Amino acid sequence: MTSPILVTGGTGTLGRLVVPLLRDAGCDVRVLSRRSHEPGDGIKYMIGDLATGEGLEAAVDGIETIVHCGGTAKRDDDKARHLVLAASRAGAQHLVYISVVGADRIPVVSGVDRTMFGYFASKRAAEKVVEDSGLPWTTLRATQFYDLILMVAKQMAKLPVIPVPAGVRFQPVNTGEVAARLVELSLGKPSGLVPDIAGPRVYGMDELLRSYLRASHRHRLILPVRLPGKAARAVRAGANLAPQQAVGHRTWEDFLAERLALPLRH
Numbered sequence: 001m002t003s004p005i006l007v008t009g010g011t012g013t014l015g016r017l018v019v020p021l022l023r024d025a026g027c028d029v030r031v032l033s034r035r036s037h038e039p040g041d042g043i044k045y046m047i048g049d050l051a052t053g054e055g056l057e058a059a060v061d062g063i064e065t066i067v068h069c070g071g072t073a074k075r076d077d078d079k080a081r082h083l084v085l086a087a088s089r090a091g092a093q094h095l096v097y098i099s100v101v102g103a104d105r106i107p108v109v110s111g112v113d114r115t116m117f118g119y120f121a122s123k124r125a126a127e128k129v130v131e132d133s134g135l136p137w138t139t140l141r142a143t144q145f146y147d148l149i150l151m152v153a154k155q156m157a158k159l160p161v162i163p164v165p166a167g168v169r170f171q172p173v174n175t176g177e178v179a180a181r182l183v184e185l186s187l188g189k190p191s192g193l194v195p196d197i198a199g200p201r202v203y204g205m206d207e208l209l210r211s212y213l214r215a216s217h218r219h220r221l222i223l224p225v226r227l228p229g230k231a232a233r234a235v236r237a238g239a240n241l242a243p244q245q246a247v248g249h250r251t252w253e254d255f256l257a258e259r260l261a262l263p264l265r266h
Helices: 015-024 056-060 076-090 111-131 146-156 175-186 205-215 230-236 252-259
Strands: 005-008 029-033 043-047 065-068 094-100 137-142 161-165 221-225
Touching: 005 015, 015 029, 015 065, 015 175, 029 056, 056 076, 065 076, 065 175, 076 094, 076 111, 094 111, 094 175, 111 137, 111 230, 137 175, 146 205, 146 252, 161 205, 205 221, 205 252
Parallel strands: 005 029, 005 065, 029 043, 065 094, 094 137, 161 221
Antiparallel strands: none
């Protein structure tokens, strides 16, 4: 591949793992960031803002493949639209997008739904922008990253009593395994919507929290709370899970042991 690959969100949780893997594959990489960074070996940083579209034309100039990791929980469709517009003008040949398992199955119709599960609607709206862009595209849906689960657990552990959504389960996945799959897809041909990627085990939210509390030697009271709304009902029914695509290998326990410097137990 002669032209560099553009990675949006290349300094974020997922993107910062995608970039070195692309370099290992022999690709020059261009990273879109809202802040300036010193260039690295084969890595050039471009200042731009997906929310406004500022700087995108320069970032995509001469780019054939774009790996879009720069999505967020709000206005994800607007950011995708700005990127698609610039990419189309530049003649890009492959747009790779990372979405979330359940984006098409979790109904976000009420204010309550949107408050708690608006992320899924935002990702689905961005998916549609990519699908309708006229660009050759690939979309990979992943379950929640261990990094995100850990961040949420740390925040919730600050409370003396932790309210936990009753009946809600997750099938979190190792971020590095998602990054590797995303790189594989970006080096291949546009494939449309590809099979989901999910972690090896399904956990109740209470299980994830309890294991974190044990690992961090904390004691908190966990209070089950039943969430209202259609989106919550769909999640309780497993709309955010992909049991047939449990292709990840690293478990939550492995991840915790590494992050918290604990002895591994199998």
